[in-house]
Amino acid sequence: MAQHQVNYTQSGGLPVALTTVDKILNWGRSNSVWALTYGLACCAIEMMASGASRYDFDRFGTIFRASPRQADLMIVAGTLTKKHAEFIRRLYDQMTEPKWVISMGSCANTGGMFNTYATVQGVDRVIPVDLYLPGCAPRPETLQYAVMLLQQKIRRESANKSQKPKRLV
Amino acid sequence: MQQTNKLRPFFENLEFERDDNHMVINFGPQHPSAHGQLRLILELDGEQVVRAVPDIGYLHRGMEKMAENMIYNEFLPTTDRMDYIAATANNYGFALAVERLIGLEVPRRAQVIRTMLLELNRIISHLFWLATHALDVGAMSVFLYCFREREFAMDLMEDYCGARLTHSAVRIGGVPLDLPEGWLGALAKFVNELPSNIKDYEDLLTENRIWRMRLEGVGVVPPEMARSWGCTGIMLRGSGIEYDIRKEEPYELYDELEFDIPVTDTCDSYGRYKLYMEEMRQSVRIIQQLIAMYDDTPPELMAHAPQYISAPKEDIMTQNYSLMQHFVLVTQGMRPPVGEVYVPTESPKGELGFYINSQGEPYPYRLKMRAPSFWHCGILQDLLPGTYIADIVTIIGSTNIVFGEIDR
Amino acid sequence: MMRPYTPKDNVQAKAYYTDRFWVAPRVPEEPVPEEGVYAEDLAAVKACCKVLKAYIQRGQLVIYINPEDNFEALKVLKEERWYEMLSEMSAVDFLAERGGFELFYQLLNLNTAKRIRVKCFVEENQAVESVNPLFRSADWAEREMWDLMGVKVNNHPYMKRLIMPDDWEGHPLRKSYPLEGDEFAQWYEVDKIFGKEARDIIGPENRDPARIDRYDTERFARLGHEVPRGAPAEEAEKSEETPVRYQEEEGVFLIEKFSPERSKVLERRK
Numbered sequence: 001m002a003q004h005q006v007n008y009t010q011s012g013g014l015p016v017a018l019t020t021v022d023k024i025l026n027w028g029r030s031n032s033v034w035a036l037t038y039g040l041a042c043c044a045i046e047m048m049a050s051g052a053s054r055y056d057f058d059r060f061g062t063i064f065r066a067s068p069r070q071a072d073l074m075i076v077a078g079t080l081t082k083k084h085a086e087f088i089r090r091l092y093d094q095m096t097e098p099k100w101v102i103s104m105g106s107c108a109n110t111g112g113m114f115n116t117y118a119t120v121q122g123v124d125r126v127i128p129v130d131l132y133l134p135g136c137a138p139r140p141e142t143l144q145y146a147v148m149l150l151q152q153k154i155r156r157e158s159a160n161k162s163q164k165p166k167r168l169v
Numbered sequence: 170m171q172q173t174n175k176l177r178p179f180f181e182n183l184e185f186e187r188d189d190n191h192m193v194i195n196f197g198p199q200h201p202s203a204h205g206q207l208r209l210i211l212e213l214d215g216e217q218v219v220r221a222v223p224d225i226g227y228l229h230r231g232m233e234k235m236a237e238n239m240i241y242n243e244f245l246p247t248t249d250r251m252d253y254i255a256a257t258a259n260n261y262g263f264a265l266a267v268e269r270l271i272g273l274e275v276p277r278r279a280q281v282i283r284t285m286l287l288e289l290n291r292i293i294s295h296l297f298w299l300a301t302h303a304l305d306v307g308a309m310s311v312f313l314y315c316f317r318e319r320e321f322a323m324d325l326m327e328d329y330c331g332a333r334l335t336h337s338a339v340r341i342g343g344v345p346l347d348l349p350e351g352w353l354g355a356l357a358k359f360v361n362e363l364p365s366n367i368k369d370y371e372d373l374l375t376e377n378r379i380w381r382m383r384l385e386g387v388g389v390v391p392p393e394m395a396r397s398w399g400c401t402g403i404m405l406r407g408s409g410i411e412y413d414i415r416k417e418e419p420y421e422l423y424d425e426l427e428f429d430i431p432v433t434d435t436c437d438s439y440g441r442y443k444l445y446m447e448e449m450r451q452s453v454r455i456i457q458q459l460i461a462m463y464d465d466t467p468p469e470l471m472a473h474a475p476q477y478i479s480a481p482k483e484d485i486m487t488q489n490y491s492l493m494q495h496f497v498l499v500t501q502g503m504r505p506p507v508g509e510v511y512v513p514t515e516s517p518k519g520e521l522g523f524y525i526n527s528q529g530e531p532y533p534y535r536l537k538m539r540a541p542s543f544w545h546c547g548i549l550q551d552l553l554p555g556t557y558i559a560d561i562v563t564i565i566g567s568t569n570i571v572f573g574e575i576d577r
Numbered sequence: 578m579m580r581p582y583t584p585k586d587n588v589q590a591k592a593y594y595t596d597r598f599w600v601a602p603r604v605p606e607e608p609v610p611e612e613g614v615y616a617e618d619l620a621a622v623k624a625c626c627k628v629l630k631a632y633i634q635r636g637q638l639v640i641y642i643n644p645e646d647n648f649e650a651l652k653v654l655k656e657e658r659w660y661e662m663l664s665e666m667s668a669v670d671f672l673a674e675r676g677g678f679e680l681f682y683q684l685l686n687l688n689t690a691k692r693i694r695v696k697c698f699v700e701e702n703q704a705v706e707s708v709n710p711l712f713r714s715a716d717w718a719e720r721e722m723w724d725l726m727g728v729k730v731n732n733h734p735y736m737k738r739l740i741m742p743d744d745w746e747g748h749p750l751r752k753s754y755p756l757e758g759d760e761f762a763q764w765y766e767v768d769k770i771f772g773k774e775a776r777d778i779i780g781p782e783n784r785d786p787a788r789i790d791r792y793d794t795e796r797f798a799r800l801g802h803e804v805p806r807g808a809p810a811e812e813a814e815k816s817e818e819t820p821v822r823y824q825e826e827e828g829v830f831l832i833e834k835f836s837p838e839r840s841k842v843l844e845r846r847k
Contacts, residue, residue, distance in 0.1 A: 042253035052316035066201040083742045084227045085766035116231030117758030121782040137334045226740035238590040396661045399714035417690040508604025529601025539665040547717040
């Protein structure tokens with residue numbers, strides 16, 4: 001029975017755990033960061049690899065969703081071109097708060113090696129970014145580390161962050 | 170405070186409200202089954218597609234423009250990002266085009282290593298195709314199995330060149346590195362185990378009722394259409410036309426190797442699926458022959474052409490003239506002869522050609538990449554009308570398109 | 578002080594040093610042999626239109642024709658000589674030197690595995706006939722050529738930009754178009770999404786790939802020295818190092834603590 005597993009010497013002798021709203025909400029949010037499949041270029045292959053058999057992203061509670069309405073996290077994996085820029089903004093606007101963005105790979109961070117007329121020089125010109133992930137292309141381990149850092153970040157911030165107005169960029 | 174932004178739905182003069190029964194829907198540019206950033210404007214009559222307009226360019230990164238502003242060796246890593254599933258095939262296509270322009274012979278050991286890497290990349294690419302295609306059609310477990318095998322192949326690539334995805338494993342004039350210790354053994358182990366794994370996939374799929382119903386008779390490309398659209402690779406051989414550049418216009422060591430070109434005349438997605446499986450077996454066969462050839466080769470890795478190619482590292486470090494020449498080649502770049510060349514190679518997707526127009530400058534005057542996926546994507550506008558909307562994903566999957574290559 | 582005038586017709590990268598005694602070698606242009614497949618192909622083209630020049634370069638036949646004859650020549654090659662596949666076509670920009678473009682059509686015969694390159698020279702505003710009725714693959718190739726180079730094509734069924742957005746200005750692959758784009762290109766996404774008035778907020782693009790500003794706490798955080806967004810950068814120097822580890826000390830209580838002692842490293846892959 002469950003009651004025998006309760007340690008009555010702790011928590012004031014009650015089978016109750018006390019916490020704050022912030023902590024319990026952030027615990028839930030940080031352990032079920034559902035990512036939007038935003039594969040744009042080469043990094044998308046590494047993003048798929050991190051979801052596949054060897055690297056197994058599900059361990060972190062990160063499941064890829066195809067719809068922005070169901071996603072908390074947008075992993076911008078690959079080069080964002082000027083033609084595509086309006087769509088990334090629109091999909092970002094469609095995601096529900098709270099939402100986070102990981103910019104994966106050099107192209108998404110700064111334009112990377114594609115210093116050309118057709119490439120947006122960093123997705124942070126279009127949407128606000130929480131975490132920049134260097135590499136071309138970053139290994140799946142790197143992406144997993146980035147998600148772990150993001151979880152840490154989520155746990156630190158206040159739970160009703162969504163009430164605050166979000167920056168334009 | 171956030172300002173309301175200027176984004177309004179923008180559908181390029183499409184009328185969504187129409188008088189007839191047709192419906193216009195937008196597919197993409199960010200769709201999980203579109204294999205990248207494909208946008209399709211579909212006009213539907215019930216569930217049947219009446220008109221399909223593919224819209225590309227969402228991954229146009231200006232590679233051809235970059236090529237005009239880079240010296241030849243500098244551009245090589247950019248080719249990695251074209252068909253990023255089999256990067257070495259692109260590196261090789263570019264390196265071969267420049268070598269053909271200069272008129273360079275590559276040492277035999279470099280040839281063996283290059284051919285090995287090309288075939289390993291073909292296996293990686295086909296495994297990835299099978300994984301994503303099966304995932305799109307609805308067979309999730311095949312995705313996981315294929316990625317397991319693909320990771321072992323990626324480990325081999327990583328042991329050789331240090332990168333998983335963007336290899337740059339081929340240089341103009343040869344290869345930069347010899348094979349590391351024990352690599353051949355690992356490769357032999359991988360290719361010996363692969364056929365039994367391919368058999369596992371086939372057991373899961375070939376006679377699977379759902380798989381056959383989703384693929385048979387779907388995406389039929391008649392031979393005339395394939396020829397007219399410039400289809401190459403498996404899209405062409407799936408339509409009953411036996412043409413493989415490795416056999417017809419042999420490059421590298423392919424004229425010494427024994428392998429078969431699988432052809433089918435069913436013209437549909439199911440036939441193409443069978444070709445992919447068979448091609449993986451043939452690649453295994455090629456690699457096994459190459460492993461036997463490797464030991465008899467002399468140790469040179471780069472061609473000897475002081476005007477174009479740097480000397481080996483030992484010479485650069487010990488001999489003054491080699492150092493000077495290396496310095497010039499790195500800072501100013503090689504100056505190939507004036508002229509133009511078009512060199513086709515058989516990449517995993519089809520005919521990958523590089524057209525280079527050189528004016529004797531260290532920068533290419535014009536570099537045009539003939540990417541197979543570009544035409545395989547264009548064919549969608551002739552292929553999709555008449556099919557059902559549920560088959561669109563199957564058809565896109567079986568054309569095996571990659572957007573880094575289409576938009577360049 | 579006056580800035581020196583630099584010509585704007587070719588703004589691509591140029592070699593900064595050229596030996597003035599350097600004569601560039603040429604890829605040999607061999608004459609077409611008297612007999613063989615290529616001789617018959619050339620004869621077939623000569624029978625229908627004027628051939629300006631023909632030679633063999635690196636094993637492929639190159640034929641120069643007049644731009645008005647492109648449809649006729651390709652039709653003969655397709656229907657009489659079985660060059661059934663147009664594997665590539667595009668243009669090369671020679672606006673600065675000769676005021677026009679050089680078009681090439683790369684054809685393939687699937688039976689003999691022979692390749693032919695048909696070339697023609699068009700003036701800047703001269704249009705060529707579309708070969709779309711012969712080869713469907715010309716559909717996209719011609720659209721791409723119009724989009725990126727600005728070569729006009731007549732009688733194309735759906736002439737519209739293919740690669741660049743519909744509201745794009747300029748043809749990016751011309752030599753006069755800079756690699757990093759003109760002003761329109763550099764502000765394109767900002768203008769489109771937020772409007773021109775947001776240019777001041779967002780600022781110009783950073784085109785210097787090596788630029789890193791460690792004092793910019795608005796956009797960067799230093800791992801291990803994190804400060805709140807926008808806080809003065811001196812705080813990062815002063816603050817104690819925050820541990821860059823997955824497990825926080827005062828972390829969420831429901832998650833099991835990870836300790837390195839209890840972790841296990843596999844000897845070999847399973």
